[in-house]
Amino acid sequence: MNAGWTSKISRTGLLGLLLTIAGTLVAADDTFEPNYANHMLTPYQGSGIAPKLVAFRHHFPLKVVVLEDGVFFNERYFERVKEACLAWTNATKNVRQGGVTLTCIAAEDPTGADVVFKFGTTQESFGFEGFTSEFGTWALIRLSARDTTNQPVSEARLRRVAMHEFGHALGIWGHSPNPKDIMSLDDRTTEVSTADVNTLLIAYANEPATATTISAP
Ligand SMILES: [Zn+2]
Numbered sequence: 001m002n003a004g005w006t007s008k009i010s011r012t013g014l015l016g017l018l019l020t021i022a023g024t025l026v027a028a029d030d031t032f033e034p035n036y037a038n039h040m041l042t043p044y045q046g047s048g049i050a051p052k053l054v055a056f057r058h059h060f061p062l063k064v065v066v067l068e069d070g071v072f073f074n075e076r077y078f079e080r081v082k083e084a085c086l087a088w089t090n091a092t093k094n095v096r097q098g099g100v101t102l103t104c105i106a107a108e109d110p111t112g113a114d115v116v117f118k119f120g121t122t123q124e125s126f127g128f129e130g131f132t133s134e135f136g137t138w139a140l141i142r143l144s145a146r147d148t149t150n151q152p153v154s155e156a157r158l159r160r161v162a163m164h165e166f167g168h169a170l171g172i173w174g175h176s177p178n179p180k181d182i183m184s185l186d187d188r189t190t191e192v193s194t195a196d197v198n199t200l201l202i203a204y205a206n207e208p209a210t211a212t213t214i215s216a217p
Pocket of ligand 1: 164
């Protein structure tokens with residue numbers, strides 16, 4: 001349990017910040033800087049959907065289940081997804097608010113999961129490499145196990161996409177404009193940045209989420 005997630009902060013001080021720093025995984029301080037809370041891009045490119053920060057997950061540690069079903073599941077992909085989730089744990093482990101504590105298991109039964117990963121075809125993830133749907137009490141993250149040439153997606157690529165989608169499931173419902181953040185759409189970034197952490201912390205400093213069903217790639 002991370003009781004501190006709900007601590008309130010003033011958002012006034014967040015206005016006007018420019019995101020010029022990113023990168024190393026250090027403990028976020030109480031100012032939540034740097035962050036991209038006020039510079040987020042739409043969660044769905046080409047749409048008019050506004051980005052937002054929402055404290056989607058209500059109970060920590062999270063139960064993350066990687067669905068052990070179908071022809072696309074394999075242990076290597078499972079390990080990369082687990083790494084992707086634990087990257088958020090590691091990046092937030094020193095924050096005073098607690099952090100993204102979790103367990104991640106492979107299972108056929110997703111009952112009780114807060115976040116479920118499912119491997120499938122690109123079509124099943126609606127043409128995207130990853131696609132996150134939020135159902136209020138849990139989130140479903142579809143990951144494409146095939147690349148654009150219909151070959152098995154690389155483990156490195158899968159890890160990066162899983163890390164990005166998990167950020168959506170945690171509450172960053174939009175994209176960073178900075179290519180150095182995992183929540184950007186830039187392919188090169190492969191780790192959670194300080195700005196990613198701070199932006200997530202701002203989400204959990206806001207009011208608790210109400211049940212909702214939305215999706216983002
Ligand atoms: Zn995204």
